[in-house]
Structures are given as C-alpha cells and as structure tokens.
Amino acid sequence: MKLLSVKPYFYIMIPMAAVVMIFASSTGAANISAGDAFKIIASSIPYIRELIDVSHISDSAISIILFVRLPRIILAFLVGYGLSVVGSSMQGMLKNPMADPFIIGTSSGAALGAALAIVLNLNQTFLGFGAVSGMAFLGALLSTSIVYQLARTGSRVPVTTLLLAGIATGQFFSAILSFVMVIASRDVSSIIYWTMGSFSARGWNHVLLVIIPMVLGSGLLMIHARDLNLLLIGEETAQNTGVEVEKVKIVILIVSTLMTAFAVSVSGIIGFVGLIIPHITRMVVGPDHRVLIPACGIMGGIFLVMTDTFSRTVIAPTELPVGVLTALAGAPFFIYLLRKAKKME
C-alpha cells in the first residue's frame, strides 16, 4: 500500500507547506487577510521585496506578522520537522513502531530540568534564552546519556536494553519530577503547562537557536538513510552488507538526542508528533528512509503549524498548549490508522 509515488508527494507537500504557513500567519486576533500576509512575508525576502507594494498595509499589521506570528510559525514548523525526522529515524533504528523521539528518556529529563529551573526561580538569561530552556536542554542530554550508559554493553548498544533503559530512566526522572512538584506545590501549574508544550511568545531568537541543529541534524540523518534501510532487514544482514552497525546507531542516537533536546528547549514537550507523523508518512511514501526522512519532516512541520494555529485561536484569547492538541488530534487518528491497517491485512 503506497498512496503516492515519491515525486508527486513533494510536488504537493512543499507548496502546501507554504500555503499553510501563509494561511496560519493570516489567522489570529488581529484581522489581516491572507493576501496581505503573503505580501508582508514576500516583502521581507531579498530580491522579491522590490516587486511588492506594502504601502497600503498598516505598520502594526506588518510587525504582527513579521515579529509575532511568522517566527512562531517557523519555529513550530522546525520543531515539527525535527521531531518527525527524529521519530522516523528512531523507529527505523530501533525497529520498533512505538519508538518516538522521547523513547530514550529525553522528555522526562527535559521536564525535570525545566521544573527545577521553574522551582528554583532561575531568572538568568543567556543570549535571550531563559534558564528553563537551558535546564530542559541539559536535562534531556543528561537523561539520554544515562540511558545510553545503562544500555551499552562493551561497544554495542542492543536495542532491547536501550528501550528498557529508556523506560526505567524515564520512570525514575518522572518520580523525581513528582517529588519536586509535591515539595513546590505553588509552581505545579507552570510546570505542567511547560510539559504540555507551547509556542506562545517565541521569537526569532528561538528560531535562530534551532534552525541550524534541525537542518544539520536532519542532513546527517539523511546521509545515513541507506544504513537505516538496511538496519530494517536485520542488524546482522546490515553488517554483512557493509553497515558499521554500532557506529551508525551511535551517530543516530547522538544526532537524535541533540535535535530533540533543542526542540524541547524551545517548545516544551510536544508528544505524538514524532510518533504518528512517521507512521502516516510511511503509509504514503513507503519505508525507504531516503524519501521517508525528508517527507516526514515536511509533513511534521505542516502538522505542527496547523495544530499551533488552532491552539492559539480555538478558545482565543486563551491559548491551549499545543501538546494537548497534538495528542487530541493525533491519538484518534492513530487508532483509526491502526484499525484500517488491521482490516487491510
């Protein structure tokens, strides 16, 4: 079952990403039309800007688009892109359909780090980033390196022990998090809010922080796409076909961990994207990682931009944490896909 061949997918999805982003930037409390939004965005692109006349658009509209909505949309796209790319690589590497970017303990470590920063009231900022982001990043790295050390036997990282160590460490960090929340009960709501993930009040500095890791990281994963394909037909066969299995696994683990940690540090924990987007994309384009990884990235980006737009408008002016929406939208859809797949067998 493969719905589209490769080329039509990208021909459809890349323009769609642009359309969704323009539509998203015209949606919100301030009433700006999609056409104006498009003009404003286009006018900020070198070379094209001379061709666009934005004189009839108010300055406030321009700054809302360029400094409030656009960075947020691009950030959502990048996070969705990164989580989906990592999710598809993890599922391939671990040969486990339930794998996602958080499976090796990343989310619980990040949550604990963020919670500590919130509880200890750390206000320091570094290059415009709060301590919460920094601590979340460090927490994510700490927990995954613990998982890695636990799972490692000699120079090998067996998949089963990796999954088990991920679950055990995740539980342990969650327990500490619960403990912290009991002690510091006045901060519970902000901790919970953070763990549900959000893009509210994010700006260009956040975009600049994650854009390089996401682009570089996904590039690194993509050049290992053929190795990932071979891992899917068994580690031993992969090795006999010229894949340095353990080395590839470590590279993918490190890249994935870093990408996830960066994503988490700017957005909190947004679940389900890294799990369902790879599944949906695989149904559309097939399991070949050379295609799957970029296809996942685009699909994940679009998905998260759409859910984020919805989350900030559905009960405006209150914002819903986007993580709540991804789960709300993702879980039923996922169940639908599973049932459909079962019927087809």
Next chain:
Amino acid sequence: MGKIIEIKELTFSYDKEKILNSLNILIAEGTFLSIIGPNGSGKTTLLKNIARNLSPTIGKVLMDNQSLDSIPVKELAQKMAAVHQNPDISHQFRVHDIVMMGRHPYINRFKRETSKDIEIVRQAMINTHVFDLRDRFVNELSGGEKQRVMIAKALAQEPDVLLLDEPTSSLDIHHQMEILELLKLLNKNKGISVITVLHDLNMAARFSKEIMLLYKGDVLTLGRTEKVMTAENLEKAYAVEMVVDRNVYTGSIQVCPVSTFKRKGQNSKMRKRVHVICGGGSGKLLIQKLHQENYLLSIGVVNQGDSDWELAKKLSIEIIEEKPFEGISETVLMSALNKAAEADAVVLTSIPFGRGNVENLTLAEQQAVNNKPILFLDQYPKGVSVDFVGGKGLERLNALLEKGMIRVTNIEELLEKLEVC
C-alpha cells in the same frame, strides 16, 4: 574466484559457556562446504564468527591471510555476503529495493546508484528467479521467495564467499532443491565459495564438496563428503543409530537414522536374543522390525551378498555367513548351531528350500530337541512351489510343526509371541 578462509585457534564463549573450542580450520577457495552437527553444536556461532557478526573470544579468522578485524566493513561486504536465518522484514520494501541494498558496499554515501548497479541487481534477480517478483512487496512473499530474494541481495554484493545459515529450513522439498541447485550453480559457474549450515544430512551429502561435522564445539571431522558421512561419525555426533549407503537414483550418500540409542543403553544381558533363519530377502522386513524393537539379533546361515546379508551388515547384526553361491559347509553349520543354541528363540522365515540352504532347518530341529521356542513366519505364497529338493524341505517343515513349532502369518503376531516366550 573465492577466497581462502583460515580459522586459527578460534574459541568463542558466551559469558562462561564455551560454544567453540579452539578450532583450526582451513577453508579452500571455491569450495562448497556444508556445516552439519546436532543442535547446540555451534554451527550458527561458527558461521557468525566467519561472517564477523561475532568476534572470537580467543583466536581469529583470516581471509586471504588478512585478519577480518582489519578489513573495513564495506570492503569485507564486497568480498563476503551472508544470508541469515528467517529474515524478518516487516516493512513494505519492494523486492527490487531489497536486492539493490546489496549494492550498498559499492555506493558512496553521497552518490546514487549507477546504471552498472542497476544491471548487476537485474542479473542477480534473474539468477535467483525473482525478477518477476521485482515490484512485489517482500513481506507479502512466501518463505521460499523471501529466501531467494535475500540470496539475490547477497549476490548483488558480488561476493567471493557466500555464507548461509540453514537456507532451506522451513521450505518445502521443491524450494529446498531449488535453493541448493542455485547454490551449486553459483559455486560451479562463478566460483563463489559457498559455506552453509545445513540441517538435512542427505541434502548436505548431495550438494557439498566438503562437509564439516561439528560436535559440542569441536570439529569432529572435516573433509570430503564420503570421509565425513560415515555411520560411525554420525552416530557419535547425533547419538542416533545410522545406516549410510548410496541412493539408488542419485548415487549420492544417503543417511537413514534407525533409532536413538536410548533403549540400546540398557544392559545387553536384559535384551532377548533371537536367531533368524532367512535368506533371499525373506527376512528383510522381520529383521528391520526386530532390530527396531531392540532384540539382540543374529542371522544365518546366509550367503555373502544375499539381500538379507546386506541389510544385516548395515545394521551391524551378527551374521553366520557362507561364501557366495556355495552350500552350507559343516563348520559354518556348527557355528550357526551354537549361535542358535544361545538364542532365546529362533525364527524361521519363509525361505525357499534349495540344496544350498536346506540344512538351515537343522537349526530349527536342534531347537525343538532342546525344547526351546521356534517361531515360523509363514508367508509362503499360495500355489507356488518353494521346495526344490524334492519335497524333503516341506517334509522336515511339517515334522517341525508337529513338534510344536509355532506358526504365525504376520510380523505383528510374531512379535506378540516373542514377547511371551
């Protein structure tokens, strides 16, 4: 052409348990080597050590005098390919995609496959008869087709050495033959060394040039098929009584497991002794049956080369024999009489009486004198003359019946009677 593989002092252990005991093996180039041995003898472990999926605890594996560890993984994959047991491909890759994966060691990380790669993949698919399946999803294929796809993928690597772990397990007889014939062809035409673990001894005997018999982590024997596949070697490794002979139709060595040694382990004094008077095939079924039922058998007097003689020889049953085409001499008869006297029972089968063998009846007569049980398996065809000594044979037979010889008409009945006497 293939590569020489040398295994030096190879010891492999999981934790404290030794699986392979300092093996020293030289595998010639262009060979077709089957690795056989009972479960747990270390066949797969040895293969994985050669494939470098496992690293030896002590010792090393060399390919053309170069240690496997020192060969980069990609370079090694250009020389050696492996097909492991039960490929579980749960994802929807097309056959063509899987076979193309075999070109991985030749394609640079940043490059795409060239037309040369595509041609090699096409050829590999044609050779393994999966070309027609090229657009099918691998997870929708049957076991035999999947196995052929994995072999095609291995061939796309253009290896000099092809390793396979039980490539025919779980395949029906047609697909087993197809895979092994394919391997033989690759070995013969392309000079690819084939090293394969096989369960089926007869298939191993039929297709390999050399066989390695593993037993408890040691090489019991390694060499040409005829040298390794002897009843003695196989009995030791598998703890099963074996008969080894040549297949009538293919001429290749054929192994038949007769029985496990469990009952044989009992004290031989406890076993009932039975002497069978037979010849010309009249005792064949009976001997097989009694042997399975674990009676301590002797037969005779029979002529060398007789079909009953041949069977008894293979089953290592004691034979009182006479030279071919000769009548029973006095000395031979004497030893037969002694043998029969030792037995708990004597069975007379439906032998045709000729001048050469009529004296065999003396054995039964002696038994009657000693008042020991004689059983007569009467399977003479009706209306056909069986006495070629002017009725004397039948006369003596009737006399025996009068003296209390027990007459039975089938083997089951005979076995029942033997039970009680």
